[in-house]
Amino acid sequence: MAMPVGWLLTRSHLGLRAAAGRAGLDREVHWAHAIELDDPAPWLTGGELVLTTGLRLPADPEPRREYIARLDGGGAAALGFGVGLSHPAIPADLLDAAEERGLPVLEVPLATPFAAVTRAVADRLADERMREIQQTVRHQERMARAAIESGVGGVVRTLARSTGGQALVVSPGGAVLAAEPRDDPRSAGLAGRVAAELARRRPPGVRFALTADDEHGHLIVQSLAAASVRRGCLALATPRAPAPADRLLLSHAASLLALELERPRDARAVERRVRATLLRLLAEGGLDPAAVDAHVLPLGLRGDQRVAAFAGYAADARSAAAAAEEACARIGAPYLLDAADGARGADGGADRGGETVVVVPAGDAADAAREWAALVRTDAGPPPHVGIGAAAALRDVAASLRQARFALRMARDEGRPSVDFAELGVFSLLFGERAGVSAAAVAAAVLDPLVAHDGARNGELLASLDAFLRHNGTWEAAAAEVGVHRHTLRHRMRRVEELTGRRLDSARDRAEFLIALAARDVGAPPGRTGRS
Structure with missing residues (x-):
């Protein structure tokens, strides 16, 4: 607990004045104490506002300069000098010495007792301590909610963000179960530090706590154990030794994580069935919209929350389902999950093989x-x-599920690792959340780059593309209609591909061009076509 020296100047009832060392007004005060010794440094611990009337202050300038040097060297935050008793004013040589060192000197008027200054500091420290306690309680509540909603990943994320450090959980075998920040090289470095420290110290027993300081900062490693079985370790890395409140949060996180890792398998199986049933009911419209919140709130979701589905296909469906749970835990995301595993899918569709569908924020x-x-x-x-659906309200998640499966089918057909439905151009517009969008918007999604090119260069890419498609890709016939050599037409089609990012030798891309050109005609003003 501390406050800046400058805060005392804002307490008008004290009447303090900065007489020197204004550059150091941001120094932190941890306590205030009256000391009438000619050398108080041996009794300082750092951060003190030293109060004196100068009763024992030497008369000569040089010892007074040494007095300031000893205060500064002892870690004093500032000097409060009471005037009107032994000194009518603060000696100028003392002020000069303090100014050189950036040590604030506050003039305390005769009417202000030192006890009032000490009381002001004590009250401020008490307020800060109360705020810290309240903040710690809020962090603990947030961490408990994260444990319920997001499991291990939610607890780790809350701990890291609350303390301003890095946190991770490793299994007894050294595998990283969750880390914050995610996808960060520092997390891999922290895992290496933890492994090295455990190998070096070889802590005995099931329960232990280790601390280490090195060039990377401060590290605490705490075992996660319940029922006399170690389930892993929690590590917290901070630039400096954590405050007592942060240590309290670390202990709270360790308790929650130990319980989470100890949960019985049958309880996990029941929870898994609940999540899958809820997802199927939402997809099939089997839940009253007014009752959705009552079912999903305990899982950390809301009926009106924007969510998105992803569908994944892997050879081993059962391990894929477990991987989906772990993936959500790692990033601290609440979720609904259904592993089809050769059974009816979450949207009531046919056999999905080794497909897993997940809905997350x-x-x-x-x-x-x-x-x-x-x-x-x-x-x-x-x-x-993997196929990823577009965002939708949880109550309307069926659309995102269909989109995710459509994107997954494209990913498998084309041998791509991942396809995001939102990036499927015309398909996204026709079948996405904005289904029924204007024809002009459909055309613009594909043809805007060509419109811009033709407008800037008085070109004919659109007309050339239209002719090429209407003549089923026959170069001579299309070139004759446009009135150019077939080599010129080939050049124009290459330019069309470059500008739109689509290929004319792809049936799907050709279909997009045809739909977009037709939509451009439909959306054109009366009396003219989109290509005129």
Whole structure:
């Protein structure tokens, strides 16, 4: 607990004045004490506001300069000099010495007792301590909610953000179960530090706590144990030794994590079935919209929350489902999950094989999908594929599920690791949340780069593209209609591909061009076509 020296100057009832060392007004005061010794330094611990009337102050300038040097060297935050008793004013040589060192000197008027200054400091420190306690309680409550909603990853994320440090949980075998910040090289470095410290210290027993300081800062490693079995370790790295409140949060996090890792398997199985049933009911419209919150709030979600689905395919469906749970835990995201495993899918569709569908808050979908793919990928088996749906309200999640599966099907057909439905151009507009959008918007999604090019260069890319498609890619016929050599038409089509990022030898891309050109005609003002 501390306050800046300058804060005391804002207490008008004290009447203090900065007589020297204004550059040091941001120094932190941890306590205030009256000391009438000619050398108080041996009794200082650092951060004190030393109060004196100068009763024992030497008469000569040089010893007074040494007095200031000893105060500054002893870590004093400032000197409060009471005038009107032994000194009518603060000696000028003392002020000069303090100014040179940046040590604040506060003039305390005769009417202000030192006890009033000490009381002001004590009251401020008490207020700061109360605020810290209240903040710690809020962090503990937030951490408990995170444990319920997001498991291990939620607790780790809350701990790191509350303390301003890095946190991670490792299994007894050294695997990282959750880390914050995620996808950060520092987390890999922290895991290495933890492994090295455990190997060096070899702590005995199930329960232990280790601390270490090195060039990277302060490190605390605490075991996670319940029922006399160690389930892993929690590590917290901070630039400096954590405050007592941060240590309290670390202990609270360790308790929550130990309980979370100890949860019985049958309880996890019941929870898994609940999540899958809720997802299926939401997808099939089997839940009263007014009752959605009552079912999903305990899982950390809300009916009106923006969510997104991702669908993943892996050879081993059961391990894929476990990987999805771990992926969500790692990033601290609440979720609904259904592993089809050869059964009816979450939207009531047909056999999905080794497909897993997950619904998470919209901002976490890409991270969750990436974590899942990394967890299920193996050197021996076929690579996993992922499709990500567009964002939608949880009550309307069926659309995002269909989109995720559509994107997954494209990913598998084209051999791509991941496909995001929102990046599918015309398909996203026609079948996405904005279905029914104007024809002009459909056309613009594909043709805007060509419109801009033709407008800036008086070009004919649009007309050339239209002719090429209407003549089924026959170069001679299309070139004759446009009135150019077929080599010129080939050049124009290459330019169309460059500007739009699509390929004319792709059936899907050709379909997008045809739909967009037709939509441009439909959306054109009356009496003219979109290509005129």
